[in-house]
Amino acid sequence: MSGIGRIHSIETFGTVDGPGIRFIVFTQGCPLRCLYCHNPDCRNSHDGKEVTVDYLIAQITKCKSYLRKGGVTVSGGEPLMQPDFVREIFIRCHQMGLHTALDTSGFCLLEVAKPVLEMTDLVLLDIKSYIPDLYYKVTNVSIEPTLAMAKYLSEIGKPTWIRFVLVPHLTDDIENVEKLADFIANLKNVEKLEVLPFHKMGEYKWEQLKLDYELKDTHPASPELVQQTVDIFRSRGVNAMGASGI
Numbered sequence: 001m002s003g004i005g006r007i008h009s010i011e012t013f014g015t016v017d018g019p020g021i022r023f024i025v026f027t028q029g030c031p032l033r034c035l036y037c038h039n040p041d042c043r044n045s046h047d048g049k050e051v052t053v054d055y056l057i058a059q060i061t062k063c064k065s066y067l068r069k070g071g072v073t074v075s076g077g078e079p080l081m082q083p084d085f086v087r088e089i090f091i092r093c094h095q096m097g098l099h100t101a102l103d104t105s106g107f108c109l110l111e112v113a114k115p116v117l118e119m120t121d122l123v124l125l126d127i128k129s130y131i132p133d134l135y136y137k138v139t140n141v142s143i144e145p146t147l148a149m150a151k152y153l154s155e156i157g158k159p160t161w162i163r164f165v166l167v168p169h170l171t172d173d174i175e176n177v178e179k180l181a182d183f184i185a186n187l188k189n190v191e192k193l194e195v196l197p198f199h200k201m202g203e204y205k206w207e208q209l210k211l212d213y214e215l216k217d218t219h220p221a222s223p224e225l226v227q228q229t230v231d232i233f234r235s236r237g238v239n240a241m242g243a244s245g246i
């Protein structure tokens with residue numbers, strides 16, 4: 001057990017990262033470099049602050065009364081960079097009778113992820129594209145680990161929500177969406193798929209960090225584009241819906 005991890009922040013009343021009202025832990029550190037990242041300040045593993053699992057559980061306990069129908073979500077950054085820390089948080093949440101959700105890109109060795117997944121009630125799996133070259137362009141990493149995780153989650157029947165960020169002139173490529181839809185339609189564990197329209201609410205953070213924001217001239221995804229994309233997923237039998245943007 002590690003007992004200590006690095007986090008970016010916590011949110012005590014989240015409503016979009018899993019069912020019900022949720023306590024959300026945003027871990028620090030991410031191996032991806034998504035062009036649209038809304039939390040670029042979450043990415044460097046050395047930033048953020050060190051906290052103990054005991055500290056987090058004390059904060060969660062204060063909110064316990066309204067988390068009964070919701071639960072605790074660990075997001076990031078990429079939580080699977082700190083597998084022992086996340087597993088321990090989830091074990092303690094289960095001891096309190098709280099539901100656990102893991103928000104991940106899936107970019108992790110399966111053997112490292114499995115002990116965390118054992119303690120996870122719901123996975124929010126972010127699949128950022130399907131065509132390998134496009135996935136790499138969007139994230140700067142390979143898609144293979146994410147696909148391997150998606151297949152494994154299907155094999156073990158783990159409840160999963162898929163999230164797909166829709167970026168005009170980037171991830172909205174029809175072939176990209178159709179192939180992703182075909183892939184997801186073959187999974188047996190996906191309860192729903194959320195199409196998250198790209199927006200630029202994180203742009204100021206890129207400026208503060210003096211990073212080059214390549215999408216500064218990209219427009220937010222329109223409701224029509226979101227609907228067209230949702231329809232492609234639905235045409236394959238996937239339970240897709242538009243969601244609040246990223």
Ligand code: SF4
Nearest residue numbers: 030032033034037077
């Ligand atoms: S996975 Fe999330 S935190 Fe990491 S770079 Fe992509 S959007 Fe940012």
